[in-house]
Amino acid sequence: MLNRTDASGLPGTLAGRAGELAALGGHAEAARAGRSGLVVLSGPTGIGKTSLLRAFLDGDACRTMTVLHGRCGEVEAGAGYSGVRALFGGLGLTAEGAQDSPLLRGGAGRALPALMPCPADEEPPTAAAVYPVLHGLYWLAVNLVAQGPLVLVLDDVHWCDERSLRWIDFLLRRADHLPLLVVLAQRTEAEPAAPAALADITAGPRASVIRLTPLTGTDVAQMARQVFEAPIAPSFAERAAAVCGGNPLTIARLLSELRSKGARPDETAIRAIAEVGQYVVALSVRALFDRQPDWVREVATAVAVLGEEDAEHIGALARVPAARVEEAVALLRRVEVMAPDRMDLAHDVVRSAVLEAAGPRALAGLRATAAQLLSDIGRPAEEVASQLLLVDGTPEPWMRGVLREAAAQAEHRGAPEAAARYLHRVLEAEPQSVSVHVQLAKALGETNPVESIRLLDHALTLAPDVRTRAPIAVQLGMTSLTVQRSPAAVRVLGAVLDELDQEIGPEPEPRDAELRTLVESALLITGSDEKATIGTVRERFARMTEPVGDTPAQRQMLAMMTVLSAMEGRSPERTVRQARRALHTPGPALGNWSLLTSAFALSLADEVEDSLRALDRSLRHGQENAAVWSYVITLSTRALVLYGIGAIPDALADAQTAVEIIGEEQWSANVTMPQTSLALILIERGEPERAEELLAAVTRPNLDGFVLEYHYYLLARARARWALGDADTALRLLLDCGASLEETGFANPAFVPWWVEAACVLAAEKRPGQARDVVDHGTELARRWGTPRALGLAAVARGVTSPGEAGIDLLTEAVGHLAGSPARTEHARAELLLGGALLDAGLTRDARERLRTAADLAQGCGALALARDARRRLVSAGGRMREITASPIDLLTGTERKVAKLAARGAGNREIAESLFVTVRTVEMHLTSVYRKLSLTQRAELASVMSAPDIPDPQAPAWVHASRGRR
Incomplete structure (x- = not known):
């Protein structure tokens, strides 16, 4: 019935809410049917949100659903994942032995840092460690959904912490077709603790707002x-x-x-x-206190400050014996000031009235005393700090210690916003503290990098010596990468490096030498990202000596030196040696950044097996740690390497998976590698229109300022335009690419070989004479680099722009070089061009042989556009060949192929979803498509269909696939 006493003890507050209750029931019915949803219940204080929620949860609508109901509190608003703990705390997942719970199986185990009252005491995670916790909580929700439809209800969400709200947003973005309903109750007149995060959720496509109107x-x-x-x-x-x-x-x-x-x-x-x-509420509370002994008011005020606590601690704060506390609570319940079912006040309106009656000065003292009490009884620092955040004035020394400890706990949880909130209060008391500036800057590095950089700049001015400034400069450099402020960071790092050299001298102690190497490596990393700083970095690099040791800083230094060595385009031997030292020296595991840079440099030197091994290590690290950003960038990089060696189906699978993952992430607008790599592959597959659609959607700001991303992007756009018959635009883009590369000093001919593409466009347009300077430029670079791929590309460029027999000889030379390189698609393209030149010379029989070879090679690579072109020209020359058609396996998209192969190996949908960072529903949709395309009726049939020798195994290292392809 609607007109009954609600959970807060206030009678009849559900009057006139039948329509809203029915609306909630409708959303629950939709969730049970597999249509996830979000309901935001909003209205002013006391409008009946809590009563309506209770009636909804106790009614028939939720009877067959798992219900998790939590309430956010003003005191807990600053604690990381406090809203999550309010929701999941009743599951008992942090109790001893609970780690074996089926709810924590798989990736859900990563949720524990958010759920624990006090996180484990270990090294604080990096900013990237936020994602493992988010993913863990997502899979915890999925495990709950596996038991039946799920309702998550969070009351007083205006006091919810930012990290919990970000997780709810993360969950809803992946909740398609989950039997899930999220209900958030919000007080409209209250300023939210995390307004931006709450606004993002309520503006989402699944949000339905129910506004409670005044009663008539x-x-x-x-x-x-x-x-x-x-x-x-x-x-x-x-x-x-x-x-x-x-x-x-x-x-x-x-x-x-x-x-x-x-x-x-x-x-x-x-x-x-x-x-x-x-x-009436305030008046009735004051009237009550006037009629009762002082200890009743003291107990009520202590409860208002502490929230739900046992009588002993309430009595300690109120300075009232425990027996009197029980007596006061009974009295307060009779007059509906205390809730009937918990040790807390009946409503926040009542709490406000009680606190107002206490007065601001007394209240400040009570909060400080409450914090001291909680600290003395051993409560987690975050719980104590939540009280301290509500105390005005400069924190006392003991308070600062608590706030620092709370910040460390928040970092362990992967809740940087909470850590920053605590440290801001410490900074108020210690405005000249270098360590607080640095700690706060680290906490803000992900959520507010601009403020983080400002704090680090100020810390540099406060630091007493260069040894203190050096690690601050390193942190500044890495933070600057996220907001494209590398020029300023490079200047700081360069100045610190020069000062450090003067301080430590030519023969520094080991500790100083390691510090210097760390600054040098940070300078290389920071300055290699943007065109504005690459010149400065190259000048520094020219004066650097290769580190001889294998410390973490030295290995990171080596990894960055490999990229700059490769960029010079002078010595593949030196590049390979440096990369192998960085990758294979015993010691701590190499970071993802170093793995990526080493792999990239090795691929330019044609050492693809080592390159792909490094990328596989990076992917495994990303999967094991749910490091989504680095996983996506690594997938995209591996797609480009595989594309370069003619393993196009494998490349397609990686690129499509990367694009699919970023579609669920808020930072998708800040990456371009997934879209660019997929576009290049689609062009090779004969789908330039789709490639252009992908590239048109790239919106990264100042893209033309990046060293690597911009040139891949220009190459992809040029190839798409050329494939669609727009030679003029293609040529303009290629020449722009060449000019930009010259500006950066990137002289490696194997990186974005625009000069070969430009030569081919000009030759096809019957303007070979205009290609002379371009061809000479590329040929000089290729001869200096000297790898088979580079020499083969140079011979192609010279061959297509040379007439008659000279062109045939050069193209024959190109085929020889490329046949000995890992670049199988380029080998097929050279065979096609040679066949065309032979055909033009009237050597039809020789031409047919080359064209047939080109078609076979291209089809084996998955380069369907090239294969079809070769077959067309072969047939026009009188040769015979079956139509180039996709096999049933070729009909699968790259992601479908990856999912199908994993399923064929026996992996469950959940396991596949976790390994690919997609939802179970996405896996199900891919498998349905696979069954339809392959005419299969059951999962067991996948094993035989997907076990053909030419189908790559997604669990085997990618270099194995590439090696098979070259044999």
Whole structure:
């Protein structure tokens, strides 16, 4: 029934809410049917949100659903994942032995740092470690959904911490077709603790807002009938509704107060209504305290400050014996100030009235005392700090220690916003502290990098010596990468490096030498990202000596030196030696950044097996740590390497998976490698229109300022335009690419070989003479680099722009070089060009042989556009060959192929989803498509279909696939 006493002990506050209750029931029904949803229940204080939620959860709508119900509190608003703990705390997942719970199986185990009252004492995670916790909580929700439809209800969400809200957003972005309903109750007049995060959720496509409106006179009359035995006069009900603003809680209190005064529900009570009115709660609380002993007020105030606590601790704060606490609680429950079912006040309106009655000075002292009490009884630092955040004024020394410890705990959880909130208070008291500036900057590195950089800049001015400034400069450099502020960071790192050289001298102690190497490597990393700084970095690099040791900083230094060595394009031997030293030296595991840079350099030197091994290590690290960003960039890089060696189906699978993953991430606009790599592969597959659509959607700001990403992007756009017949635009883009590369000093001919593409475009347009400077430039670079791929590309460029027999000889030379390189698709393209030149010379038989070879090679690579072109020219020359058609396996998209192969190996949908960072529903959709395309009826049939020798094994290292392809 609607007109019953609610959980807070306030009678009848559900009057007039039948429509809203029915709407909630409709959303629950949709969730049970597999249509996930979000309902935001909003309205002013006391409008009846909590009562409505309780009626909804206790009613038939949720009877067959798992319900998790939590409430956010003002005190906990600053603690990382406090909202999550309010939701999941009742599951007991942090108890001893609970780690074996089926709810924590698989990736859900990563949720524990968010759930633990006090996280484990270990090294704080990096910013990237936020993602493992988010993913862990997502899989925890999926495990719960596996047991049945799930309802997550969070009341007073305006006090929810930012990290919990970010997780709810993360969950909803992946909740397609999950039987899940999220209900958030928000007080409209309250300023949210995390307004941006809450706005992102409520603006989402799944959000449905139910705004609770004020009660009418008719609704008030219904409530009054539960309080008074006499008939309710319409004027009485209308006046009560008007004076109380239609607020159910205020009306309920008003009716109760009027009854206690002996008033009748008719015109005679109109004056009394006006006197008590909308201030009834505050007035009734004060009146209560005036009529009771002081210790009743002290207990109520202690409860208002501490929230749900046992009688002993409430008594300690109130300075009242435990027996008196129990007596006071019983009295407060009788007058509906305390909740009937928990050791807390009945409503936040009541809490506000109690705290207001205490006065601001007394309240500040009580909060400080409460924090001290909680600290003394061993509560987690974050719980103590939550009280301290509400205390005005400069924190005392002991408070700062608590706040620092709380910040460390928040970092362990992967909750940087909470850590920053605690450290801001410490900084108020210690504005000249270098360590606090640095700690706070680290916490803000992900969420507010601009402020993080400002803090680090100030820390540099406060640091007493260069040894202190050096690690700060390193942190500044790495943070600057996220906001494209490398030029300023490079200047800082260069100045610190010069000062450090003067301080430590030519023969430094080992510790100083390691510090210097760390600064040098940070300078290389920071300055190699943007065109504006690459010149400075190259000048520094020219004066650097290769480190001889194998410390972490030295290995990172070596990894970056490999990229700059490769960029010079002078010595593949030196590049390979440096990369192998960085990768294979015993010691701590190499970071993802170093793995990526080493792999990239090795691929340019044709050492693809070592390159792909390094990328596989990076992918495994990403999977094991749920490091989504680095996983996506590594997938994209591996797609480009595989594309370069003619393993196009494998490359397609990686690129499509990367694009699919970023579609679920908020930072997708800041990456371009997934879209660019997929576009290049689609062009090779004969789908330039799709490639252009992908490239048109790239929106990264200042893309033309990046060293690597911009040139891949230009090459992809040029190839798409050329494939669509727009030679002029293609040529302009290629020349722009060449000019930009010259500006950066990137002289490696194997990186974005624009000069070969430009030569081919000009030759096809019958303008070979215009290609002379371009061809000479590329040939000089290729001869200096000297790898088979580079020499083969140079011979192609010279061959297509040379007439007659000279061109045939050069193209024959190109085929020889490329046949000995890992570049199988380029080998097929050279065979095609040679076949065309032979055909033009009238050597039809020789031409047919080359064209047939080109078609076979291209089809084996998965380069369908090239294979079809070769077959077309072969047939026009009188040769015979079957149509180049896709096999059933070729009909699969790259992601479908990857999912199908994993399923064929026996992996479950959940396991596949976790390994590919997609949802179970996505895996199901891919498998449905696979069954349809391959005409399969059951999963067991996948094993035989997907076990063909030419189908790559997604669990085997990628270099194995590449090696098979070259044999």
